[in-house]
Amino acid sequence: MNEILKDKIVYIYTLGCKVNQYESDAMLETLMNEGCLRYNPGDSSVLPDIIIINTCSVTNMADKKSRQIIHRMRRLNPDAIVVATGCYVQSSSDELLKDGSADIIIGNNRKKDLIRLLTDYSEGRELKDNLINVNEDPEFEDLRIKIPENHTRAYLKIQDGCNNFCSFCIIPYVRGRIKSKPANEVIEESKELAENGVKEIILTGIDLSAYNDSGMDLANISCAVAEIPGIERVRISSLEPRKITPLFMEKISSRPEICPHFHLSLQSACNSTLKRMNRKYSIEEYKEACELIRHYYDRPALTTDVIVGFPGETDEEFAETVKNLEDINLYEMHVFKYSRRKGTVADRMPDQVDENIKNERSDTLLHMTERHKAAYEESFKGSEVNVLVEEIIMKDENLYLRGHTERYLLIDIPADTMSGEPEKYINTFVTVTM
Numbered sequence: 001m002n003e004i005l006k007d008k009i010v011y012i013y014t015l016g017c018k019v020n021q022y023e024s025d026a027m028l029e030t031l032m033n034e035g036c037l038r039y040n041p042g043d044s045s046v047l048p049d050i051i052i053i054n055t056c057s058v059t060n061m062a063d064k065k066s067r068q069i070i071h072r073m074r075r076l077n078p079d080a081i082v083v084a085t086g087c088y089v090q091s092s093s094d095e096l097l098k099d100g101s102a103d104i105i106i107g108n109n110r111k112k113d114l115i116r117l118l119t120d121y122s123e124g125r126e127l128k129d130n131l132i133n134v135n136e137d138p139e140f141e142d143l144r145i146k147i148p149e150n151h152t153r154a155y156l157k158i159q160d161g162c163n164n165f166c167s168f169c170i171i172p173y174v175r176g177r178i179k180s181k182p183a184n185e186v187i188e189e190s191k192e193l194a195e196n197g198v199k200e201i202i203l204t205g206i207d208l209s210a211y212n213d214s215g216m217d218l219a220n221i222s223c224a225v226a227e228i229p230g231i232e233r234v235r236i237s238s239l240e241p242r243k244i245t246p247l248f249m250e251k252i253s254s255r256p257e258i259c260p261h262f263h264l265s266l267q268s269a270c271n272s273t274l275k276r277m278n279r280k281y282s283i284e285e286y287k288e289a290c291e292l293i294r295h296y297y298d299r300p301a302l303t304t305d306v307i308v309g310f311p312g313e314t315d316e317e318f319a320e321t322v323k324n325l326e327d328i329n330l331y332e333m334h335v336f337k338y339s340r341r342k343g344t345v346a347d348r349m350p351d352q353v354d355e356n357i358k359n360e361r362s363d364t365l366l367h368m369t370e371r372h373k374a375a376y377e378e379s380f381k382g383s384e385v386n387v388l389v390e391e392i393i394m395k396d397e398n399l400y401l402r403g404h405t406e407r408y409l410l411i412d413i414p415a416d417t418m419s420g421e422p423e424k425y426i427n428t429f430v431t432v433t434m
Contacts, residue, residue, distance in 0.1 A: 001034055001035045004123070005031065005034045006034070007037060008035075008036050008049040008050050009036070009038075009039045009047070009048045010028065010031050010036045010048060010049070010051075011041070011048035011050070011051045011076075013052070013053045014054045015053070015065060015069065015086070016054070016056025019155075019157050019205065020086060022145065023054060024054045025145050025149060026143035026145050027054075027143075028149070029144075029145055036050070048077055048080055049077075050081045051077065051080045051083065052085060052114075053069050053073055053082070053083070053084050055069075055070075055085065056086065057087035057091045057092070057171075059341060060341060062088070063091075070096075070101050070102055074102075081118065081122070082102045082104070084104070084105050084106070085105070085106040085107070085110075087174040087175065089105050090131075091170060093105055093107065103121065106130050107130065108175055108176070109139070110129065110131065110132060112142050112143055134174065134176030137176060138177070138179060140182070145189065145193065146192045146193065147193075152199055152389070152390045152403075153200040153388070154202070155201075155202050156201050156203055156204065157205060158180065158181045158203055158208070158221065159179070159180050159204075159207060159208050160175060160176070160205060161176045161177045161179050161207065162177075162207040162210075165278060166278050167278045167344060168277060168338065169344060178210045180211050180213040182213050183213045183214050186213075186225065190225045191228055198231070199231070199233060199388055201225055203222060203225065208238055209240040209242070209243040218243065218248075219248050219251040220251070222252055222255070222258055223251060223254070226258055227255070231257060234258045235258075235259045236258070238263040238264075238265060239262055239264055240264075241266075241281045241286045241289040244288075244289035249292055260298070260300040260301065261303075263304065264286070264289060264290065265305060266305060267307050269286070269320065269322075269323075269325050270283065270313075270317045270318070270320040271283055272317055277310060283324050286328070287327070290302055290330075299376070299407070300407070301331045303330060304334070305334045306321070306334070306365055307336050307338050308336070308358055308361035308362050309337050309353035311338070311349035311352050311353065312350070312351040313353055322364060322365070325368060329372055330369070330372060331376045331407075333365060333372075337358040338353065377434075380409070381434055383434055384432070385432060385433075386405060387411045388403045389401045389402070389403040389425045389427065389428055389430055390427075391426065392415070392426070395412065399414075399415035399416070401422055401426075401430065411432065413430060
């Protein structure tokens with residue numbers, strides 16, 4: 001136990017993706033193993049001694065929010081040690097150093113050194129190797145979780161980095177090239193999670209489809225995790241459409257623990273826009289991937305991300321996107337208005353789209369996904385579904401058990417329809433009729 005950090009109260013604020021959430025959970029667990037205590041934002045009687053902001057840089061808005069949160073956390077306790085880490089730090093370290101709002105900055109692939117860096121700072125030593133060129137570091141960062149804050153479900157980062165260089169994306173520059181967690185470590189960590197009561201594991205990564213270690217690809221490692229006693233669900237967080245092949249689908253569909261819920265990256269449903277984005281597939285290939293998944297699963301939950309207002313997107317191109325998305329009929333779409341990102345190819349493209357047009361196109365797709373989502377959920381009306389209960393909530397002055405089905409449908413079960421105390425159902429499966 002680290003005597004310098006013992007009994008220090010720690011607050012970690014996380015922005016961005018599931019990979020960030022995993023890394024924040026791992027940092028928190030590491031700190032608690034050294035004797036730190038978790039800060040409760042709802043308790044106004046104490047202030048955190050150490051504040052860590054795990055930042056995001058996927059868009060300019062994410063940069064702005066990261067800066068705002070760092071300043072807000074500094075105001076929360078001016079005497080705290082403020083640590084900024086993550087993708088915004090990796091992309092904008094000079095700006096942060098000039099700003100002075102963070103006492104310690106830690107780039108990507110260096111979160112594993114958090115204890116050393118906090119100790120060195122506290123003892124007045126010069127900080128070293130806290131920020132590196134991630135593009136020259138092939139090593140997978142050694143972070144691990146044994147007991148997640150939410151004991152029912154756990155994120156498990158098995159892949160990092162990206163080699164795709166989409167024209168709008170900064171991530172390859174701040175996360176580096178693709179790298180995979182050793183397969184034996186994935187299995188070992190999954191077993192520890194299972195032994196500590198975790199029922200569902202969500203495999204995650206920056207480009208998860210690229211996972212490969214010791215001859216094990218994503219399908220093989222997913223099945224290996226699914227075979228671990230105690231793990232009743234394995235969820236694959238995000239996939240490239242080209243990963244969906246008959247061989248891949250045959251493999252993963254052989255394990256009932258692997259959830260019929262797939263987030264397939266799209267970004268645009270128009271081929272000319274996809275080409276400008278430097279995406280490596282066509283809308284026809286995307287449709288084929290969706291059809292293949294639906295061949296192997298009954299009503300799989302298919303979700304995606306779509307960017308509207310990409311440079312050069314004409315009314316005709318957007319109309320093509322709308323038509324194709326109506327045809328594909330996804331369960332849910334996360335719609336983003338294109339945000340210029342300094343340092344990317346798209347930032348220098350001509351024909352940048354007016355913000356008002358982006359807003360209109362965003363509204364069009366949001367209305368579409370609202371319809372599609374409602375129709376998809378309606379298709380299960382009268383069916384029995386299995387819900388992994390994650391928490392107890394209060395809604396309309398009544399208690400509910402809240403959890404997700406294997407297709408990630410969020411279900412609230414009235415507590416008064418269950419026998420006994422509601423808390424006993426947390427981290428158990430409950431079968432209900434929708």
